[in-house]
Amino acid sequence: MSATREHETDVVIPDIGEAEDVEVIELCVAPGDTVAVDDPLIVIESDKASMEVPSPFAGTLHDLKVVLGDVVNAGDVIATIAAKADGLAGEAAEPVRDRPEEAAGAGAAVVVTPAPDAARRVASVPATSVPAPDDAAGTDRVYAGPAVRRLARELGADLEAIRGSGSGGRIVKDDVKEFVKARMTGNGPAASLPGVPDIDFARFGPVEEVPLTRLQARGGRNLHGSWLNVVHVTQHDEADVTELEAFRKSLAAEGEARGVKLTPLPFIVKACAENLRKFPRLNASLNAGADGLILKRYCHVGFAVDTGDGLIVPVIRDVDQKGVWQLAAEIAGLSTAARERKIRPDDLQGGCFTVSSLGRVGGTGFTPIVNAPEVGILGVGRLAMKPLWDGIEFQPRAVLPLALSYDHRAINGVEGGSFMVELTRLLGDIRRLVL
Ligand code: CAO
Numbered sequence: 001m002s003a004t005r006e007h008e009t010d011v012v013i014p015d016i017g018e019a020e021d022v023e024v025i026e027l028c029v030a031p032g033d034t035v036a037v038d039d040p041l042i043v044i045e046s047d048k049a050s051m052e053v054p055s056p057f058a059g060t061l062h063d064l065k066v067v068l069g070d071v072v073n074a075g076d077v078i079a080t081i082a083a084k085a086d087g088l089a090g091e092a093a094e095p096v097r098d099r100p101e102e103a104a105g106a107g108a109a110v111v112v113t114p115a116p117d118a119a120r121r122v123a124s125v126p127a128t129s130v131p132a133p134d135d136a137a138g139t140d141r142v143y144a145g146p147a148v149r150r151l152a153r154e155l156g157a158d159l160e161a162i163r164g165s166g167s168g169g170r171i172v173k174d175d176v177k178e179f180v181k182a183r184m185t186g187n188g189p190a191a192s193l194p195g196v197p198d199i200d201f202a203r204f205g206p207v208e209e210v211p212l213t214r215l216q217a218r219g220g221r222n223l224h225g226s227w228l229n230v231v232h233v234t235q236h237d238e239a240d241v242t243e244l245e246a247f248r249k250s251l252a253a254e255g256e257a258r259g260v261k262l263t264p265l266p267f268i269v270k271a272c273a274e275n276l277r278k279f280p281r282l283n284a285s286l287n288a289g290a291d292g293l294i295l296k297r298y299c300h301v302g303f304a305v306d307t308g309d310g311l312i313v314p315v316i317r318d319v320d321q322k323g324v325w326q327l328a329a330e331i332a333g334l335s336t337a338a339r340e341r342k343i344r345p346d347d348l349q350g351g352c353f354t355v356s357s358l359g360r361v362g363g364t365g366f367t368p369i370v371n372a373p374e375v376g377i378l379g380v381g382r383l384a385m386k387p388l389w390d391g392i393e394f395q396p397r398a399v400l401p402l403a404l405s406y407d408h409r410a411i412n413g414v415e416g417g418s419f420m421v422e423l424t425r426l427l428g429d430i431r432r433l434v435l
Contacts, residue, residue: 011041011056011079013072017346019046021146024070025214028052029079033061041079043341044072045214049312049348050341059083071146144171152176157183158221215310226372231408234367234379237420239427241383242398247430258325264400265303265357266327268380271426273299273319274433276353279419283352285373286410293375293410302351302371303331305338312338313371315351355380359400368405375410376419379403400427 016022026043029035040052041061063080066072142159144152148171152159155176162179164171201207212220241264248262255262276283276299284293299320302313314334316327337343354371357380368379381401387394402423406416426432 007059007084008062008080008082009057009059010077011053011081013044013053013074013076013078016044016046016051016074017344018349019345020073021071021149022046022073024066024068024072024078025050027064027066027068029061029064031061031064035059035061035081042066046345049338049343049345050215051343051345052341053078055081057081057083071150142171143169148173148176155180213309215307215312219310222372223369226369230370230372230375232367232370232405233408233411233413233416234403234405235413235416235420236365236401236403237424239400239402239424240388240397241400241427244427244430245383245398255328260325260328261332262324262328263331264359264383265355265380266324266331267430268357268378268427269301269303269316269319269327269331269355270322270324270433271423271430272301272353272355272378274426275419275423276301277320278422279415281411281415282376282406282419284375284410286375286407290409296352298350298352300350300352302354302374303335304354304356305335307339307341312343312348313351313354314338314343314347315349317350353377359383364401365403368403370405370407372407375407376416377405378423379405 013022022044023046024042025045028040028042035041035055036058037056038054041055041064042053043050044053045051059081061079062082064078065080066076066078072078143164143166144159149159151157151173152162152171157176157180159171159176162171162175163169165175166172244264244267248264248267251262280295281293283299284295286292287294298318300315300317301319302315305312305314314337316322316330316334319327322330334343334347337347351371351374353374354368354377356368356377358366359380359382362382364384365381366379368377370377379402381403383398383400385396386399388397388399389395402420404416404420404423406419411419
Protein backbone atom coordinates (compact mmCIF):
# COMPACT_ATOMS: atom_id res chain seq x y z
CA MET A 1 0.00 0.00 0.00
CA SER A 2 1.25 3.50 -0.66
CA ALA A 3 0.08 6.79 0.80
CA THR A 4 -1.23 8.81 -2.16
CA ARG A 5 -2.52 11.69 0.04
CA GLU A 6 -2.80 12.09 3.73
CA HIS A 7 -4.62 8.96 4.99
CA GLU A 8 -5.59 7.98 1.46
CA THR A 9 -3.96 4.69 0.78
CA ASP A 10 -3.72 2.22 -2.10
CA VAL A 11 -4.55 -1.42 -1.50
CA VAL A 12 -2.60 -3.89 -3.58
CA ILE A 13 -2.95 -7.59 -4.29
CA PRO A 14 -0.86 -9.32 -1.63
CA ASP A 15 1.77 -11.97 -2.21
CA ILE A 16 -0.18 -14.83 -3.83
CA GLY A 17 2.66 -17.29 -4.10
CA GLU A 18 3.39 -18.56 -7.58
CA ALA A 19 -0.10 -17.77 -8.84
CA GLU A 20 -0.18 -15.29 -11.71
CA ASP A 21 -2.83 -13.62 -13.79
CA VAL A 22 -5.62 -14.43 -11.38
CA GLU A 23 -9.11 -13.33 -12.27
CA VAL A 24 -11.33 -10.99 -10.27
CA ILE A 25 -14.51 -13.03 -9.81
CA GLU A 26 -16.36 -11.03 -7.19
CA LEU A 27 -16.52 -7.42 -6.01
CA CYS A 28 -17.55 -7.32 -2.36
CA VAL A 29 -17.60 -3.52 -1.94
CA ALA A 30 -18.44 -0.37 -3.89
CA PRO A 31 -17.02 3.18 -3.73
CA GLY A 32 -18.38 5.01 -0.72
CA ASP A 33 -18.65 1.84 1.39
CA THR A 34 -17.23 1.86 4.88
CA VAL A 35 -14.91 -1.05 5.43
CA ALA A 36 -13.42 -2.55 8.57
CA VAL A 37 -10.07 -4.25 8.88
CA ASP A 38 -10.25 -7.68 7.26
CA ASP A 39 -13.51 -7.04 5.38
CA PRO A 40 -13.29 -8.78 1.99
CA LEU A 41 -12.81 -6.26 -0.84
CA ILE A 42 -12.71 -8.58 -3.83
CA VAL A 43 -12.44 -12.30 -4.54
CA ILE A 44 -9.78 -13.52 -6.94
CA GLU A 45 -9.44 -16.94 -8.45
CA SER A 46 -6.44 -18.80 -9.79
CA ASP A 47 -6.46 -22.18 -11.51
CA LYS A 48 -6.45 -23.84 -8.11
CA ALA A 49 -8.51 -21.77 -5.71
CA SER A 50 -10.36 -18.61 -5.01
CA MET A 51 -9.27 -16.24 -2.27
CA GLU A 52 -10.63 -13.10 -0.67
CA VAL A 53 -8.47 -9.98 -0.60
CA PRO A 54 -9.20 -8.42 2.79
CA SER A 55 -9.03 -4.74 3.61
CA PRO A 56 -5.79 -4.07 5.47
CA PHE A 57 -7.35 -1.19 7.40
CA ALA A 58 -10.60 0.50 8.28
CA GLY A 59 -11.91 3.47 6.32
CA THR A 60 -14.03 4.55 3.40
CA LEU A 61 -13.56 2.98 0.00
CA HIS A 62 -12.64 5.85 -2.26
CA ASP A 63 -12.03 4.09 -5.51
CA LEU A 64 -12.30 0.50 -6.75
CA LYS A 65 -9.82 0.10 -9.58
CA VAL A 66 -10.85 -3.33 -10.87
CA VAL A 67 -13.95 -4.73 -12.51
CA LEU A 68 -15.22 -8.28 -12.76
CA GLY A 69 -13.09 -10.37 -15.08
CA ASP A 70 -9.94 -8.24 -14.70
CA VAL A 71 -6.73 -10.21 -14.46
CA VAL A 72 -4.46 -9.15 -11.61
CA ASN A 73 -1.11 -10.03 -10.10
CA ALA A 74 0.63 -9.50 -6.76
CA GLY A 75 1.33 -5.79 -6.29
CA ASP A 76 -1.46 -4.51 -8.55
CA VAL A 77 -3.44 -1.66 -7.00
CA ILE A 78 -7.08 -2.67 -6.63
CA ALA A 79 -8.56 0.09 -4.50
CA THR A 80 -7.94 3.33 -2.68
CA ILE A 81 -9.17 3.69 0.85
CA ALA A 82 -9.44 6.91 2.85
CA ALA A 83 -8.24 5.26 6.03
CA LYS A 84 -9.34 6.31 9.48
CA ALA A 85 -6.34 7.48 11.48
CA ASP A 86 -6.88 4.62 13.92
CA GLY A 87 -7.63 2.18 11.12
CA LEU A 88 -4.03 2.04 10.00
CA ALA A 89 -1.79 -0.58 11.39
CA GLY A 90 -0.65 1.73 14.17
CA GLU A 91 2.67 1.06 15.75
CA ALA A 92 3.44 -1.91 13.57
CA ALA A 93 3.36 0.38 10.58
CA GLU A 94 5.53 3.12 11.97
CA PRO A 95 8.98 1.69 11.31
CA VAL A 96 8.00 0.90 7.75
CA ARG A 97 6.63 4.36 7.09
CA ASP A 98 9.80 5.81 8.55
CA ARG A 99 12.03 3.76 6.31
CA PRO A 100 10.18 3.20 3.08
CA GLU A 101 13.29 2.52 1.06
CA GLU A 102 14.29 -0.28 3.44
CA ALA A 103 10.87 -1.81 3.52
CA ALA A 104 10.06 -1.87 -0.12
CA GLY A 105 13.19 -1.24 -2.10
CA ALA A 106 14.16 1.67 -4.29
CA GLY A 107 11.29 3.18 -6.21
CA ALA A 108 8.71 1.30 -4.17
CA ALA A 109 5.70 2.92 -2.67
CA VAL A 110 5.46 3.58 1.05
CA VAL A 111 4.31 0.42 2.74
CA VAL A 112 2.03 0.31 5.73
CA THR A 113 2.07 -3.09 7.34
CA PRO A 114 -1.46 -4.10 8.21
CA ALA A 115 -2.50 -6.66 10.75
CA PRO A 116 -4.43 -9.27 8.72
CA ASP A 117 -2.45 -12.21 7.57
CA ALA A 118 -2.88 -11.96 3.82
CA ALA A 119 -2.30 -8.27 3.82
CA ARG A 120 0.71 -8.51 6.13
CA ARG A 121 2.54 -10.08 3.26
CA VAL A 122 1.97 -7.00 1.11
CA ALA A 123 4.93 -5.37 2.76
CA SER A 124 7.27 -7.69 0.94
CA VAL A 125 5.98 -6.78 -2.50
CA PRO A 126 8.05 -3.98 -3.92
CA ALA A 127 6.30 -2.00 -6.64
CA THR A 128 9.26 -2.63 -8.92
CA SER A 129 8.63 -6.37 -8.77
CA VAL A 130 5.22 -6.08 -10.38
CA PRO A 131 5.60 -7.25 -13.96
CA ALA A 132 4.38 -4.96 -16.69
CA PRO A 133 1.56 -6.72 -18.52
CA ASP A 134 3.60 -7.50 -21.57
CA ASP A 135 6.54 -8.78 -19.58
CA ALA A 136 4.55 -11.05 -17.40
CA ALA A 137 5.86 -14.54 -17.83
CA GLY A 138 3.60 -17.46 -17.11
CA THR A 139 4.09 -20.31 -14.72
CA ASP A 140 7.05 -22.67 -14.99
CA ARG A 141 5.17 -24.67 -17.57
CA VAL A 142 3.54 -21.88 -19.59
CA TYR A 143 5.36 -18.82 -20.89
CA ALA A 144 2.70 -16.32 -21.98
CA GLY A 145 1.60 -12.80 -21.14
CA PRO A 146 -1.80 -11.81 -19.74
CA ALA A 147 -3.29 -10.79 -23.12
CA VAL A 148 -2.44 -14.18 -24.58
CA ARG A 149 -3.81 -15.92 -21.51
CA ARG A 150 -7.03 -13.96 -21.80
CA LEU A 151 -7.38 -14.86 -25.48
CA ALA A 152 -6.75 -18.53 -24.70
CA ARG A 153 -9.35 -18.43 -21.95
CA GLU A 154 -11.89 -16.82 -24.27
CA LEU A 155 -11.29 -19.44 -26.94
CA GLY A 156 -11.15 -22.34 -24.48
CA ALA A 157 -7.60 -23.20 -25.54
CA ASP A 158 -5.34 -25.03 -23.09
CA LEU A 159 -2.05 -23.08 -23.01
CA GLU A 160 -0.19 -26.10 -21.68
CA ALA A 161 -0.94 -27.90 -24.93
CA ILE A 162 0.38 -25.04 -27.12
CA ARG A 163 3.95 -24.79 -28.37
CA GLY A 164 5.17 -21.19 -28.25
CA SER A 165 6.82 -19.71 -31.33
CA GLY A 166 8.06 -16.56 -29.60
CA SER A 167 11.55 -16.06 -28.23
CA GLY A 168 12.40 -18.56 -25.50
CA GLY A 169 9.25 -20.56 -26.30
CA ARG A 170 6.91 -17.70 -25.41
CA ILE A 171 3.34 -18.30 -26.60
CA VAL A 172 2.04 -15.46 -28.77
CA LYS A 173 -1.52 -14.75 -29.90
CA ASP A 174 -0.96 -16.32 -33.31
CA ASP A 175 0.05 -19.59 -31.61
CA VAL A 176 -3.27 -19.65 -29.80
CA LYS A 177 -5.21 -18.89 -32.99
CA GLU A 178 -3.32 -21.56 -34.95
CA PHE A 179 -3.96 -24.07 -32.19
CA VAL A 180 -7.68 -23.35 -32.20
CA LYS A 181 -7.80 -23.45 -36.01
CA ALA A 182 -6.08 -26.85 -35.99
CA ARG A 183 -8.64 -28.17 -33.52
CA MET A 184 -11.54 -26.79 -35.56
CA THR A 185 -10.27 -28.31 -38.79
CA GLY A 186 -9.62 -31.66 -37.23
CA ASN A 187 -5.82 -31.42 -37.26
CA GLY A 188 -5.36 -30.94 -33.51
CA PRO A 189 -4.34 -33.67 -31.09
CA ALA A 190 -7.75 -33.81 -29.41
CA ALA A 191 -9.62 -33.97 -32.68
CA SER A 192 -9.36 -37.75 -32.60
CA LEU A 193 -11.23 -38.00 -29.29
CA PRO A 194 -14.66 -39.47 -29.81
CA GLY A 195 -17.39 -37.08 -28.76
CA VAL A 196 -20.45 -37.64 -26.60
CA PRO A 197 -23.83 -37.26 -28.32
CA ASP A 198 -25.47 -33.90 -27.66
CA ILE A 199 -29.02 -34.86 -26.73
CA ASP A 200 -32.01 -32.66 -26.06
CA PHE A 201 -33.18 -34.38 -22.88
CA ALA A 202 -36.31 -32.18 -22.73
CA ARG A 203 -37.70 -34.51 -25.38
CA PHE A 204 -38.01 -37.17 -22.68
CA GLY A 205 -39.26 -35.14 -19.72
CA PRO A 206 -38.77 -31.94 -17.72
CA VAL A 207 -35.14 -30.90 -17.16
CA GLU A 208 -33.28 -28.12 -15.39
CA GLU A 209 -29.75 -27.02 -16.24
CA VAL A 210 -27.59 -25.78 -13.37
CA PRO A 211 -24.15 -24.32 -14.02
CA LEU A 212 -21.03 -25.85 -12.52
CA THR A 213 -19.17 -23.56 -10.11
CA ARG A 214 -15.84 -22.28 -11.40
CA LEU A 215 -14.08 -24.61 -9.00
CA GLN A 216 -16.06 -27.59 -10.26
CA ALA A 217 -15.40 -26.69 -13.88
CA ARG A 218 -11.68 -26.20 -13.30
CA GLY A 219 -11.48 -29.33 -11.18
CA GLY A 220 -13.22 -31.18 -13.99
CA ARG A 221 -10.66 -29.98 -16.51
CA ASN A 222 -7.79 -31.13 -14.28
CA LEU A 223 -9.43 -34.52 -13.74
CA HIS A 224 -10.02 -34.87 -17.47
CA GLY A 225 -6.36 -34.06 -18.12
CA SER A 226 -5.30 -36.70 -15.64
CA TRP A 227 -7.76 -39.24 -17.03
CA LEU A 228 -6.43 -38.71 -20.57
CA ASN A 229 -2.74 -38.68 -19.67
CA VAL A 230 -2.24 -40.98 -16.71
CA VAL A 231 -2.34 -44.73 -17.22
CA HIS A 232 -4.52 -45.54 -14.24
CA VAL A 233 -4.44 -48.73 -12.23
CA THR A 234 -6.26 -49.08 -8.91
CA GLN A 235 -5.24 -51.59 -6.29
CA HIS A 236 -7.61 -52.42 -3.42
CA ASP A 237 -6.93 -53.68 0.07
CA GLU A 238 -8.25 -53.56 3.63
CA ALA A 239 -6.39 -52.60 6.80
CA ASP A 240 -7.27 -54.04 10.19
CA VAL A 241 -7.32 -50.82 12.20
CA THR A 242 -8.81 -52.25 15.42
CA GLU A 243 -5.79 -51.25 17.53
CA LEU A 244 -5.45 -47.89 15.79
CA GLU A 245 -9.09 -47.12 16.52
CA ALA A 246 -8.76 -48.14 20.18
CA PHE A 247 -5.68 -45.90 20.50
CA ARG A 248 -7.38 -43.01 18.69
CA LYS A 249 -10.45 -43.23 20.90
CA SER A 250 -8.27 -43.36 24.02
CA LEU A 251 -6.93 -39.95 22.99
CA ALA A 252 -10.36 -38.31 22.74
CA ALA A 253 -10.10 -36.48 26.08
CA GLU A 254 -6.60 -35.25 25.31
CA GLY A 255 -7.82 -34.10 21.92
CA GLU A 256 -10.58 -32.11 23.55
CA ALA A 257 -8.09 -30.49 25.91
CA ARG A 258 -5.85 -29.62 22.96
CA GLY A 259 -8.80 -28.42 20.90
CA VAL A 260 -7.95 -30.92 18.15
CA LYS A 261 -10.35 -33.54 16.75
CA LEU A 262 -8.48 -36.73 16.04
CA THR A 263 -10.07 -38.58 13.11
CA PRO A 264 -8.44 -41.56 11.35
CA LEU A 265 -7.17 -39.24 8.58
CA PRO A 266 -4.02 -37.83 10.26
CA PHE A 267 -2.90 -41.39 11.09
CA ILE A 268 -3.46 -42.40 7.46
CA VAL A 269 -1.56 -39.36 6.16
CA LYS A 270 1.30 -40.10 8.55
CA ALA A 271 1.40 -43.76 7.51
CA CYS A 272 1.48 -42.70 3.84
CA ALA A 273 4.50 -40.46 4.50
CA GLU A 274 6.30 -43.29 6.22
CA ASN A 275 5.47 -45.59 3.34
CA LEU A 276 6.59 -43.05 0.74
CA ARG A 277 10.02 -43.11 2.40
CA LYS A 278 10.12 -46.86 1.79
CA PHE A 279 8.72 -46.57 -1.74
CA PRO A 280 10.37 -43.43 -3.14
CA ARG A 281 9.10 -44.09 -6.66
CA LEU A 282 5.61 -43.19 -5.45
CA ASN A 283 7.02 -39.94 -4.07
CA ALA A 284 7.83 -38.75 -7.56
CA SER A 285 6.64 -37.27 -10.85
CA LEU A 286 7.36 -38.28 -14.41
CA ASN A 287 9.51 -35.81 -16.32
CA ALA A 288 8.07 -33.93 -19.29
CA GLY A 289 9.13 -36.61 -21.79
CA ALA A 290 7.76 -39.40 -19.56
CA ASP A 291 11.12 -41.14 -19.84
CA GLY A 292 12.45 -40.34 -16.38
CA LEU A 293 11.17 -40.16 -12.82
CA ILE A 294 11.83 -37.11 -10.66
CA LEU A 295 12.25 -38.48 -7.14
CA LYS A 296 11.35 -35.92 -4.48
CA ARG A 297 13.51 -35.72 -1.40
CA TYR A 298 10.74 -33.99 0.51
CA CYS A 299 7.37 -35.34 1.59
CA HIS A 300 4.40 -32.99 1.17
CA VAL A 301 1.03 -34.78 1.18
CA GLY A 302 -2.20 -33.30 -0.18
CA PHE A 303 -5.68 -34.24 0.99
CA ALA A 304 -8.96 -33.71 -0.84
CA VAL A 305 -11.45 -31.33 0.77
CA ASP A 306 -15.04 -31.10 -0.32
CA THR A 307 -15.78 -27.36 -0.08
CA GLY A 308 -19.39 -27.56 -1.20
CA ASP A 309 -18.38 -25.54 -4.28
CA GLY A 310 -15.97 -28.16 -5.57
CA LEU A 311 -12.90 -30.07 -4.60
CA ILE A 312 -9.68 -28.47 -3.29
CA VAL A 313 -6.48 -30.26 -2.38
CA PRO A 314 -4.48 -28.44 0.33
CA VAL A 315 -0.95 -29.67 0.87
CA ILE A 316 0.66 -30.41 4.23
CA ARG A 317 4.40 -29.79 4.16
CA ASP A 318 7.02 -32.16 5.51
CA VAL A 319 4.54 -34.73 6.79
CA ASP A 320 7.40 -37.12 7.56
CA GLN A 321 8.70 -34.66 10.17
CA LYS A 322 5.38 -34.04 11.92
CA GLY A 323 3.45 -35.87 14.61
CA VAL A 324 -0.18 -36.96 14.39
CA TRP A 325 -1.45 -34.13 16.65
CA GLN A 326 0.16 -31.53 14.43
CA LEU A 327 -1.15 -33.21 11.29
CA ALA A 328 -4.67 -33.27 12.76
CA ALA A 329 -4.45 -29.56 13.56
CA GLU A 330 -3.16 -28.73 10.08
CA ILE A 331 -5.84 -30.82 8.38
CA ALA A 332 -8.51 -28.99 10.38
CA GLY A 333 -6.96 -25.56 9.70
CA LEU A 334 -6.42 -26.10 5.98
CA SER A 335 -9.86 -27.63 5.37
CA THR A 336 -11.54 -24.74 7.19
CA ALA A 337 -9.51 -22.25 5.17
CA ALA A 338 -10.44 -24.10 1.96
CA ARG A 339 -14.14 -24.07 2.79
CA GLU A 340 -14.05 -20.39 3.76
CA ARG A 341 -12.13 -19.51 0.60
CA LYS A 342 -9.23 -18.25 2.66
CA ILE A 343 -6.67 -20.80 1.56
CA ARG A 344 -3.37 -19.35 0.34
CA PRO A 345 -2.20 -20.44 -3.12
CA ASP A 346 1.04 -21.66 -1.52
CA ASP A 347 -0.98 -24.18 0.46
CA LEU A 348 -2.18 -25.77 -2.77
CA GLN A 349 1.23 -26.40 -4.28
CA GLY A 350 4.10 -28.81 -3.98
CA GLY A 351 2.18 -32.00 -3.21
CA CYS A 352 3.95 -35.35 -3.72
CA PHE A 353 1.02 -37.70 -3.07
CA THR A 354 -2.67 -37.25 -2.24
CA VAL A 355 -5.11 -38.85 0.18
CA SER A 356 -8.81 -38.66 -0.62
CA SER A 357 -11.03 -39.77 2.25
CA LEU A 358 -14.71 -40.49 1.84
CA GLY A 359 -14.74 -42.08 5.28
CA ARG A 360 -17.38 -39.83 6.75
CA VAL A 361 -19.62 -40.37 3.71
CA GLY A 362 -19.46 -44.14 3.49
CA GLY A 363 -18.81 -46.71 0.80
CA THR A 364 -16.51 -49.66 0.59
CA GLY A 365 -14.32 -48.39 -2.19
CA PHE A 366 -13.90 -46.05 -5.14
CA THR A 367 -11.36 -45.32 -7.84
CA PRO A 368 -9.50 -42.11 -7.02
CA ILE A 369 -8.08 -40.20 -10.00
CA VAL A 370 -4.37 -39.46 -9.71
CA ASN A 371 -3.67 -35.80 -8.96
CA ALA A 372 -1.20 -35.42 -11.84
CA PRO A 373 1.70 -34.78 -12.06
CA GLU A 374 1.83 -36.84 -8.88
CA VAL A 375 1.89 -40.58 -9.55
CA GLY A 376 -0.15 -41.95 -6.65
CA ILE A 377 -3.32 -41.26 -4.71
CA LEU A 378 -4.91 -43.17 -1.83
CA GLY A 379 -8.68 -43.42 -1.59
CA VAL A 380 -10.10 -44.17 1.86
CA GLY A 381 -13.55 -45.69 2.42
CA ARG A 382 -15.60 -45.99 5.58
CA LEU A 383 -14.31 -48.36 8.23
CA ALA A 384 -16.67 -51.11 9.31
CA MET A 385 -16.73 -53.93 11.85
CA LYS A 386 -16.17 -57.25 10.09
CA PRO A 387 -15.59 -60.83 11.21
CA LEU A 388 -11.96 -61.73 10.47
CA TRP A 389 -10.62 -65.27 10.80
CA ASP A 390 -7.69 -65.47 13.24
CA GLY A 391 -6.86 -69.09 12.42
CA ILE A 392 -9.12 -70.48 15.12
CA GLU A 393 -12.27 -68.40 15.09
CA PHE A 394 -13.84 -65.25 13.66
CA GLN A 395 -13.05 -62.06 15.53
CA PRO A 396 -14.91 -58.74 15.24
CA ARG A 397 -12.36 -56.31 13.80
CA ALA A 398 -12.46 -52.71 12.53
CA VAL A 399 -11.59 -52.83 8.86
CA LEU A 400 -10.65 -49.85 6.69
CA PRO A 401 -11.08 -50.13 2.89
CA LEU A 402 -8.26 -48.57 0.88
CA ALA A 403 -7.76 -48.00 -2.85
CA LEU A 404 -4.44 -46.94 -4.34
CA SER A 405 -4.53 -45.50 -7.87
CA TYR A 406 -1.19 -45.00 -9.56
CA ASP A 407 0.30 -44.05 -12.90
CA HIS A 408 1.28 -47.34 -14.48
CA ARG A 409 3.84 -45.56 -16.63
CA ALA A 410 5.82 -44.84 -13.45
CA ILE A 411 4.80 -47.63 -11.07
CA ASN A 412 4.50 -51.30 -11.85
CA GLY A 413 2.00 -53.65 -10.28
CA VAL A 414 4.49 -55.18 -7.85
CA GLU A 415 5.45 -51.73 -6.53
CA GLY A 416 1.82 -50.66 -6.22
CA GLY A 417 0.84 -53.94 -4.55
CA SER A 418 3.81 -53.83 -2.17
CA PHE A 419 3.01 -50.24 -1.22
CA MET A 420 -0.51 -51.30 -0.28
CA VAL A 421 0.58 -54.38 1.66
CA GLU A 422 3.09 -52.33 3.66
CA LEU A 423 0.54 -49.56 4.24
CA THR A 424 -2.03 -51.97 5.63
CA ARG A 425 0.71 -53.43 7.86
CA LEU A 426 1.58 -49.95 9.17
CA LEU A 427 -2.05 -49.06 9.85
CA GLY A 428 -2.57 -52.46 11.44
CA ASP A 429 0.27 -51.85 13.89
CA ILE A 430 0.93 -48.13 14.20
CA ARG A 431 3.77 -48.78 16.67
CA ARG A 432 5.74 -49.33 13.47
CA LEU A 433 5.33 -45.64 12.66
CA VAL A 434 7.82 -44.77 15.37
CA LEU A 435 10.38 -47.40 14.41
N1 CAO B 1 -14.40 -44.44 8.54
C1 CAO B 1 -15.35 -44.16 9.46
N2 CAO B 1 -15.50 -42.93 9.99
C2 CAO B 1 -14.67 -41.96 9.56
C3 CAO B 1 -13.67 -42.19 8.60
C4 CAO B 1 -13.55 -43.51 8.10
N3 CAO B 1 -12.63 -43.81 7.17
N4 CAO B 1 -13.02 -41.05 8.37
C5 CAO B 1 -13.59 -40.11 9.16
N5 CAO B 1 -14.58 -40.67 9.87
C6 CAO B 1 -15.43 -40.02 10.83
C7 CAO B 1 -14.63 -39.11 11.72
O1 CAO B 1 -14.02 -39.81 12.78
C8 CAO B 1 -15.71 -38.16 12.18
O2 CAO B 1 -16.48 -38.82 13.14
P1 CAO B 1 -17.11 -38.03 14.39
O3 CAO B 1 -17.89 -36.89 13.80
O4 CAO B 1 -17.92 -39.06 15.06
O5 CAO B 1 -15.97 -37.57 15.22
C9 CAO B 1 -16.58 -38.00 10.94
O6 CAO B 1 -16.32 -39.15 10.13
C10 CAO B 1 -16.32 -36.75 10.11
O7 CAO B 1 -14.95 -36.63 9.83
P2 CAO B 1 -14.43 -35.34 9.04
O8 CAO B 1 -14.84 -35.43 7.63
O9 CAO B 1 -14.86 -34.14 9.77
O10 CAO B 1 -12.87 -35.41 9.22
P3 CAO B 1 -11.77 -36.19 8.38
O11 CAO B 1 -10.50 -35.90 9.08
O12 CAO B 1 -12.09 -37.60 8.17
O13 CAO B 1 -11.77 -35.50 6.93
C11 CAO B 1 -11.78 -33.81 5.26
C12 CAO B 1 -11.50 -34.15 6.73
C13 CAO B 1 -11.53 -32.35 5.05
C14 CAO B 1 -10.83 -34.60 4.37
C15 CAO B 1 -13.23 -34.20 4.92
O14 CAO B 1 -14.11 -33.43 5.68
C16 CAO B 1 -13.61 -34.08 3.46
O15 CAO B 1 -13.84 -32.99 2.91
N6 CAO B 1 -13.71 -35.23 2.78
C17 CAO B 1 -14.16 -35.29 1.40
C18 CAO B 1 -13.00 -35.56 0.47
C19 CAO B 1 -13.52 -35.86 -0.90
O16 CAO B 1 -14.47 -35.27 -1.37
N7 CAO B 1 -12.90 -36.84 -1.56
C20 CAO B 1 -13.40 -37.34 -2.77
C21 CAO B 1 -12.53 -36.94 -3.86
S1 CAO B 1 -12.77 -37.97 -5.22
O17 CAO B 1 -13.56 -37.02 -6.21
